[in-house]
Every structure is written in C-alpha cells, then in structure tokens.
Amino acid sequence: MEQQSVSAVSKSEWLALLLFVVICFAAAGLGSVATSPEIPKWYAGLRKPSWTPPNWLFGPVWTALYLAMAVAAWLVWRRKGIEGGRAELTLFALQLVLNTAWSFIFFKLHSLSWSFAEIAALWIAIAATLVTFAQTSTLSALLLAPYLAWVSYAAALNFAIWRMND
Secondary structure (H helix, E strand, O other), rough: OOOOOHHHHHHHHHHHHHHHHHHHHHHHHHHHHHHHOOOOOOOOOOOOOOOOHHHHHHHHHHHHHHHHHEEEEEEHHHHHHHOOOOHHHHHHHHHHHHHHHHHHHHHHHOOOHHHHHHHHHHHHHHHHHHHHHHEEEEEHHHHHHHHHHHHHHHHHHHHHHHHOOO
C-alpha cells in the first residue's frame, strides 16, 4: 500500500512534516531576499518574451511548489528515515540549495548567463531527486513533477531573457 492513513501519523511524524515545511520555506524566504528588491527596477527593465508570466503569479506557484516539495521529502523520510533515505534526502537538500542559489545569481548578481547554467544544474538535481524519490514513494515523485515542469519553463524563460538582453 502506497500510504498509511492520516490518522496513523504520529505526533513526531507531524512535527517532522512541519520541519520539512519550515526548511523549504526558509529556502524560499532566503531566495526572496535576493529577488524582491530587484523586481521593481532591474527585472522590470529587462526585455522579456511575450510568454513571461505576470509577476503576481510567481508567489502562489512557488508557495504550492515548496509545500509539495516538503511533503515529498517527508514521505521519503517517513518510509526510510534519515539513515535509510540519506541519498534521496541529500539530493533533495542539494536541489534546495541550488534553487536558492539561482535567485542570488539571477537577481542579485544580475548574471543571466551564469543563472542559466545554474538552472540547468538545478534541473538535473530535481530530476535526480524525482527519480530517487520514485523508488521509495510514487506519490513523492508525483509531488515533484510540477516542480520539475515549472523549472523547465523557468529555464526556458531564463535562456530567452539572457539572449534578449545580451
């Protein structure tokens, strides 16, 4: 059976879920430190393709993605623990660090080329995490799929902005 019922989740497991949520949203908050100040002037001044989403869309999308990421990691931890899930959770941590780093490279350093190289590395890390999570929990992999799709779109957008502003 893929999942236990919610009622079978112990208090310590709920606390662990909360910890995963806090870790993911801490990464989000750190990334926003680099991003938010740059949106009104620097980012607004860049040439962007017509398929660039409106700025208001990024917050809700990333909120949903970070929450899904937290649940995905928690499901792997719940099945394997820290020791048993060391490889999977290390990949998860790596992609989270790369995710945060992209915000600093793109928004703070204004490096469109390096941010594209970095988002390519992020994409690989997310794909590897998804594949390893799938071996433990199909639901975990499914929860990461929208994240991989969004980062694929973000990579294409990053590339287009780089080329349009070179």
